[in-house]
Amino acid sequence: MMRPETEAELAEMIKAANGPLWIEGGGTRSIGGPREGEVLGTSAMRGIDLYEPGALTMVAKAGTPLAEVEEALEKEGQRLPFEPMDHRTLLGTDGTPTIGGVFAANVSGPRRIQVGAARDFLLGVRFVDGAGQIVSNGGRVMKNVTGYDLVKLLAGSRGTLGVLTELSFKVLPKPGFCGTLLLEGLDDASAVAVLCRALGSPYEVSGAAHRQRGPNGAPITMIRLEGFENSVRYRAAALQLLLAEYGSFELETDPGRAADDWAAIRDVAPFGGQKGDVWRVSVKPTDAPGVVGQVPGAEAIYDWGGGLIWLRVDEGSQASAIRDTVAKVGGHATRIRGAGPGAFQPLAAPLAVLEAGLRARFDPRGILNPGLMGQAA
Amino acid sequence: MEMPQPDARILARKPEIVRQLSAVLPAGAVISDEAETRAYECDALTAYKCPPLAVVLPASTREVSDVLRVCHEMGVPVVPRGSGTSLAGGALPTGDCVILGVARMNDVLETDYENRFIRVQSGRTNLSVTGAVEADGFFYAPDPSSQLACAIAGNIAMNSGGAHCLKYGVTTNNLMGVTMVLMDGTVTEIGGAYLDAAGYDLLGVICGSEGQLGVVTEATLRILRKPEGARPVLIGFDSNEVAGACVSDIIKAGVLPVAIEFMDRPCIRATEAFAGAGYPDCEALLIVEVEGSDAEIDEQLAIILEIARRHDPVELRESKSAEESARIWLGRKSAFGAMGQINDYMCLDGTIPVSQLPFVLRRIGEMSRDYGLDVGNVFHAGDGNMHPLILYDANKPGDLERCEAFGADILKLCVEVGGCLTGEHGVGIEKRDLMTHQYAPVDLEMQMAVKDVFDPGWLLNPAKVFPLAESAPRRSAAEQGLCPSP
Numbered sequence: 001m002m003r004p005e006t007e008a009e010l011a012e013m014i015k016a017a018n019g020p021l022w023i024e025g026g027g028t029r030s031i032g033g034p035r036e037g038e039v040l041g042t043s044a045m046r047g048i049d050l051y052e053p054g055a056l057t058m059v060a061k062a063g064t065p066l067a068e069v070e071e072a073l074e075k076e077g078q079r080l081p082f083e084p085m086d087h088r089t090l091l092g093t094d095g096t097p098t099i100g101g102v103f104a105a106n107v108s109g110p111r112r113i114q115v116g117a118a119r120d121f122l123l124g125v126r127f128v129d130g131a132g133q134i135v136s137n138g139g140r141v142m143k144n145v146t147g148y149d150l151v152k153l154l155a156g157s158r159g160t161l162g163v164l165t166e167l168s169f170k171v172l173p174k175p176g177f178c179g180t181l182l183l184e185g186l187d188d189a190s191a192v193a194v195l196c197r198a199l200g201s202p203y204e205v206s207g208a209a210h211r212q213r214g215p216n217g218a219p220i221t222m223i224r225l226e227g228f229e230n231s232v233r234y235r236a237a238a239l240q241l242l243l244a245e246y247g248s249f250e251l252e253t254d255p256g257r258a259a260d261d262w263a264a265i266r267d268v269a270p271f272g273g274q275k276g277d278v279w280r281v282s283v284k285p286t287d288a289p290g291v292v293g294q295v296p297g298a299e300a301i302y303d304w305g306g307g308l309i310w311l312r313v314d315e316g317s318q319a320s321a322i323r324d325t326v327a328k329v330g331g332h333a334t335r336i337r338g339a340g341p342g343a344f345q346p347l348a349a350p351l352a353v354l355e356a357g358l359r360a361r362f363d364p365r366g367i368l369n370p371g372l373m374g375q376a377a
Numbered sequence: 378m379e380m381p382q383p384d385a386r387i388l389a390r391k392p393e394i395v396r397q398l399s400a401v402l403p404a405g406a407v408i409s410d411e412a413e414t415r416a417y418e419c420d421a422l423t424a425y426k427c428p429p430l431a432v433v434l435p436a437s438t439r440e441v442s443d444v445l446r447v448c449h450e451m452g453v454p455v456v457p458r459g460s461g462t463s464l465a466g467g468a469l470p471t472g473d474c475v476i477l478g479v480a481r482m483n484d485v486l487e488t489d490y491e492n493r494f495i496r497v498q499s500g501r502t503n504l505s506v507t508g509a510v511e512a513d514g515f516f517y518a519p520d521p522s523s524q525l526a527c528a529i530a531g532n533i534a535m536n537s538g539g540a541h542c543l544k545y546g547v548t549t550n551n552l553m554g555v556t557m558v559l560m561d562g563t564v565t566e567i568g569g570a571y572l573d574a575a576g577y578d579l580l581g582v583i584c585g586s587e588g589q590l591g592v593v594t595e596a597t598l599r600i601l602r603k604p605e606g607a608r609p610v611l612i613g614f615d616s617n618e619v620a621g622a623c624v625s626d627i628i629k630a631g632v633l634p635v636a637i638e639f640m641d642r643p644c645i646r647a648t649e650a651f652a653g654a655g656y657p658d659c660e661a662l663l664i665v666e667v668e669g670s671d672a673e674i675d676e677q678l679a680i681i682l683e684i685a686r687r688h689d690p691v692e693l694r695e696s697k698s699a700e701e702s703a704r705i706w707l708g709r710k711s712a713f714g715a716m717g718q719i720n721d722y723m724c725l726d727g728t729i730p731v732s733q734l735p736f737v738l739r740r741i742g743e744m745s746r747d748y749g750l751d752v753g754n755v756f757h758a759g760d761g762n763m764h765p766l767i768l769y770d771a772n773k774p775g776d777l778e779r780c781e782a783f784g785a786d787i788l789k790l791c792v793e794v795g796g797c798l799t800g801e802h803g804v805g806i807e808k809r810d811l812m813t814h815q816y817a818p819v820d821l822e823m824q825m826a827v828k829d830v831f832d833p834g835w836l837l838n839p840a841k842v843f844p845l846a847e848s849a850p851r852r853s854a855a856e857q858g859l860c861p862s863p
Contacts, residue, residue, distance in 0.1 A: 011751065054626070106578070135819055143757070150827070152584075173631035228676055231669065231670075234673065354579060354830060355576055361829065371578070
């Protein structure tokens with residue numbers, strides 16, 4: 001395994017490489033089945049280079065452990081607002097998640113519906129492309145339209161266009177109070193209708209999820225509110241009124257309980273100890289219950305008001321059922337846990353051509369994580 | 378600002394080009410008469426003008442595809458145009474180009490409140506997107522100050538921001554999908570009414586690519602429920618440093634205002650003379666606006682006022698009513714007009730880290746004295762996006778050049794302190810030749826490589842964004858028909 005300590009060293013290693021490289025941060029989020037090549041890990045390039053709480057910005061090396069970033073933010077009462085998922089429970093991996101891995105896979109959690117995805121918070125990148133060139137794009141300011149936005153292109157490209165070495169990103173203050181409205185017993189369609197109505201209200205919902213099987217076995221619908229305590233209580237009351245026809249919501253304000261409940265959604269923890277393949281499906285929220293209904297034997301956790309479905313199915317099964325039903329309504333599906341090829345969403349012809357073209361330019365020798373990301377449909 | 382010489386071979390083929398364009402478009406959608414093409418000779422960067430070879434006004438994705446296919450086959454450059462409000466010259470024609478205007482494509486195609494999106498044709502104006510949903514209590518968040526006129530197509534091309542992006546983000550954060558036509562006429566669908574499109578984030582690259590990668594004909598946009606209410610507070614300080622520190626403390630305190638606007642003394646004086654909003658005559662002025670229910674607004678404003686008091690303000694004015702709010706915003710909203718009363722002005726758009734605010738304002742003051750040109754500062758302080766307004770006299774020989782040199786120095790300063798050349802207006806031709814101050818050759822090369830993939834012949838808006846010297850090999854290869862392979 002190669003573990004460069006500096007960007008320059010990394011560039012030399014990539015220049016000298018004569019075969020495929022398996023790029024990894026902490027190695028906790030690897031999907032897409034068995035891979036080829038020598039492992040090139042970024043974990044030795046680490047450290048926070050700059051943190052300005054008053055400007056809501058941080059600059060860190062890609063291999064910096066996520067925990068180190070979160071600890072520094074916590075001290076200033078701030079956080080990564082997009083709430084990145086920890087994949088270790090679901091995938092049964094161990095290792096140390098890195099900030100580079102978070103952005104390389106564009107990993108966002110429940111708060112994505114309110115504040116945006118990881119890619120929306122990434123302000124600047126430095127990376128080494130497949131030819132060993134060191135490239136910089138974006139910066140450390142919140143508004144920047146200087147040239148093309150390669151920052152977004154690199155976010156979510158899973159190391160196939162370049163190896164991230166340094167990231168600058170926006171952070172936000174952590175609100176002092178959190179409340180979760182809870183209601184048991186709704187079927188999928190009613191739950192998504194509730195979540196859509198809550199998200200279409202002016203009450204700034206920061207989490208909207210539904211589990212077909214909650215902690216005590218019954219379905220549970222969850223709506224999160226954050227902010228100053230008076231404001232949270234006011235908005236909770238307003239939402240209870242707005243949603244009264246669906247039942248009587250209970251407001252849970254215990255901080256420990258809130259953290260656990262939302263971490264379970266974020267990490268898809270209920271599927272962690274259970275067998276089977278797990279799919280991540282993105283569709284229009286109101287299409288979600290219908291999509292789930294078309295996949296026989298699937299268990300679902302809905303996040304993002306229904307727009308994100310986590311589907312657990314029997315091992316090696318239902319891939320075509322999932323792909324077909326998602327294709328009918330519009331959206332995309334990725335197999336996050338499971339074996340064999342076909343984990344990534346196939347792309348329509350013109351987009352596959354564009355992606356292949358980009359890949360050929362950023363990695364002319366095709367050595368960066370071959371086999372990852374999309375193929376033509 | 379230089380533009381490439383028009384290609385004589387294209388000029389010579391004008392009748393044939395116009396004939397072929399007319400063959401694929403309805404009558405009245407092709408403008409080739411020299412008097413009429415003059416209406417398209419410039420955008421809001423009015424110092425530069427050049428009538429195009431022809432103008433086409435297609436009304437559908439299909440027609441856009443046909444136009445692009447014709448131009449692609451004939452090797453004619455195309456400059457896409459929204460409403461022509463670019464301050465950076467993004468829609469400035471060359472004499473050998475076809476202007477592709479999207480103004481006839483302005484329909485709302487789909488509105489979905491349950492899933493909170495609207496799908497529109499890209500020629501629709503920014504404000505009329507909100508107009509289509511506001512009766513039902515929704516709005517489209519990005520609000521560039523040209524929002525009455527500017528088109529969604531231009532917003533996407535420039536990744537436009539606005540006063541409220543501290544809370545709601547800029548165009549790229551509110552764009553869910555596009556229908557985009559490539560230069561060879563291929564129609565692509567990227568993203569849609571769901572989050573985070575599959576594959577690479579092409580949507581993220583297209584947004585802000587200044588019409589160089591494709592022509593967006595339809596867009597799926599996120600809409601939000603309007604907040605219950607909003608109210609501002611006005612705070613005056615006797616130093617820029619203290620005002621800057623106050624901004625930083627407000628942000629750190631965990632309040633997230635929708636807007637923090639900053640004006641300096643020259644700008645305050647100009648707007649007072651013009652609009653009479655009753656602003657205090659002080660060194661720096663902040664307008665901070667928060668949203669929510671009445672009680673929520675009171676609670677947030679109390680925190681902001683408490684922070685402000687710790688910084689010894691010379692003025693504190695909290696709005697208690699819609700009338701008072703309007704009065705607080707009056708001066709800020711008339712700032713550009715007020716500066717325009719005094720003289721011609723050039724509006725800059727650099728972004729700096731918020732912590733560098735006092736230093737940068739001091740340096741701009743020093744440079745203003747050196748250049749002998751007045752400058753006023755009015756900007757979005759929460760995100761460090763500055764808009765220095767340099768006053769000059771367009772009728773005085775040499776003044777424009779001096780103003781441009783001063784502007785370039787300010788933008789270089791923005792880059793030196795860790796910021797960038799443009800926060801929301803785009804590069805266009807205005808900042809094209811400064812790109813080498815922010816990016817190394819390899820950084821620009823990677824960006825141009827992206828254009829190679831989308832537009833191998835470099836026919837779409839080719840003379841923008843990249844310094845002419847850097848893009849010359851690609852543009853001349855295109856002219857000789859030696860396109861890099863896709």
